[in-house]
Amino acid sequence: MIWAIALLLLLGVFFGITGNIGVLRFPDVFTRLHAAAKCSTTSVFSILLACMLLKGWDPMTWRILVIALFFLITSPVSAHIIGRSAWMRGLMPWGRKHRSW
Amino acid sequence: MNSTVILDAAIYCLMGVTVLSLVRVIIGPEPEDRMIGLNLTASQVLAILVLAAVKLDRAIFLDVALVYAILGFIGMLAIARSMWSREKST
Numbered sequence: 001m002i003w004a005i006a007l008l009l010l011l012g013v014f015f016g017i018t019g020n021i022g023v024l025r026f027p028d029v030f031t032r033l034h035a036a037a038k039c040s041t042t043s044v045f046s047i048l049l050a051c052m053l054l055k056g057w058d059p060m061t062w063r064i065l066v067i068a069l070f071f072l073i074t075s076p077v078s079a080h081i082i083g084r085s086a087w088m089r090g091l092m093p094w095g096r097k098h099r100s101w
Numbered sequence: 102m103n104s105t106v107i108l109d110a111a112i113y114c115l116m117g118v119t120v121l122s123l124v125r126v127i128i129g130p131e132p133e134d135r136m137i138g139l140n141l142t143a144s145q146v147l148a149i150l151v152l153a154a155v156k157l158d159r160a161i162f163l164d165v166a167l168v169y170a171i172l173g174f175i176g177m178l179a180i181a182r183s184m185w186s187r188e189k190s191t
Contacts, residue, residue: 002104002107005104005107006107009107009108009110009111012111012148013110013111013114013115013118016114016115016118016145016148017114017118019141020118020119020121020122020141021121023121023122023125023137023138023141024121024122024124024125029131029133029134029137032125032134032137033133033137036122036137036138036140036141040140040141040144040145041144043144043145043148044144044145044147044148047111047148047151047152048148048151051151051152051154051155054104054108054155055155059160060154060155060160060163063160063163063164063167064151064163066167067147067151067163067166067167067170070167070170070171071144071147071170074170074174075140075144077174078140078173078174078177078178079140081177081178081181082133082136082137082140082177082181084181085133085136085181085184085185086131086133088185089133089184091131091133
C-alpha cells in the first residue's frame with residue numbers, strides 16, 4: 001500500500017515538474033495553456049488520490065473527494081476561459097502566418 | 102519506509118516547482134500568460150495544502166484548500182470578464 005502511495009506521489013511530482021517546465025519553455029499562449037491545463041489536472045488529481053489512499057476510511061477522505069470533484073470540474077473550465085479570452089483578443093497561434101478560420 | 106517522509110518529499114518538490122510558474126507570472130508578455138501562471142500556482146498550492154493537511158492530520162486545512170480552489174476559480178472568471186469587457190469597450 002505504501003508503495004502505491006509513493007508511486008502516485010511520484011507521478012504527481014513528475015507531472016508537476018513537466019507542466020511547469022512546459023509553461024516556462026513553450027513559445028506561445030496556447031501551447032503554454034495546453035501544458036498547464038493537462039499537467040496540473042493530472043498532477044493534482046494523482047496527489048489527491050494518494051492522500052485518499054493514505055487516509056483510508058476517514059472523514060478526511062470524503063472532503064478530499066469533494067475537492068477532487070470540484071477541481072476536475074473547474075480546471076478545464078478555467079483553461080477554456082483563458083484560451084477563449086486569448087483567441088477573442090486576436091492572438092496569433094505559434095507557427096501560423098494568418099488566422100484562416 | 103515512513104509515510105511522513107514521502108509526504109515531506111512531495112511537499113518540498115512541489116514548493117520548489119511552483120517557483121517556475123511564478124517566474125512565468127512575472128515575465129509573461131501577454132496578460133493570458135500571467136493568468137496561466139496564476140492558475141497553475143493556485144492548483145499546486147491546493148495540492149500542497151492537501152498534503153499538509155494529511156501530514157499534520159488537521160482537517161481544517163482541507164476546508165482552507167476548498168475555499169482556495171473556489172476563490173481561484175472565481176478570480177479567474179473575474180479577470181477574464183474584465184479583460185473581455187475592456188476589449189469590447191475599446
